[in-house]
Amino acid sequence: MNPSTLVFAKGLADIGVGLILFAKPTMLYESVATKALSSLTGLYITNASAAPGFNHSIACLVASVGLGTIVAARSGPAALPAIFAMTSACSVFSLLTCVLAPKAWGVSGATLLMGGLVNSAFSLSLYLTQPSVFRL
Numbered sequence: 225m226n227p228s229t230l231v232f233a234k235g236l237a238d239i240g241v242g243l244i245l246f247a248k249p250t251m252l253y254e255s256v257a258t259k260a261l262s263s264l265t266g267l268y269i270t271n272a273s274a275a276p277g278f279n280h281s282i283a284c285l286v287a288s289v290g291l292g293t294i295v296a297a298r299s300g301p302a303a304l305p306a307i308f309a310m311t312s313a314c315s316v317f318s319l320l321t322c323v324l325a326p327k328a329w330g331v332s333g334a335t336l337l338m339g340g341l342v343n344s345a346f347s348l349s350l351y352l353t354q355p356s357v358f359r360l
Contacts, residue, residue, distance in 0.1 A: 227354040228297045234346050235293030242287025249279045262334035270335045308350050308357035315343035
């Protein structure tokens with residue numbers, strides 16, 4: 225798959241996730257995948273009704289990142305390392321939070337783990353299609 229096409233698809237997916245978080249966050253927070261991860265790891269399932277304003281902020285952020293990702297995909301190969309870095313950092317921070325502080329901080333939910341795994345899969349796929357995206 226063309227790396228720009230992969231990044232474009234990720235942008236569309238992020239916008240879709242943002243819209244779901246805006247309209248019906250329980251579709252993600254209480255999905256089959258999230259429940260399975262919670263059952264496997266013991267991490268909590270996020271309560272969508274506990275902080276609707278925060279959920280809306282996250283929805284706006286995710287959709288905005290998706291839009292930026294689409295712009296990057298259409299801007300050519302020079303923009304892809306920034307998307308790789310951003311997605312990889314999000315993945316690493318999410319997964320480290322779940323591993324290092326699963327209960328101590330109260331922030332390591334199954335949704336965070338799912339996001340970390342999805343972003344890891346995307347970052348790995350992007351790297352495998354175009355290794356030059358890895359730049360420090």
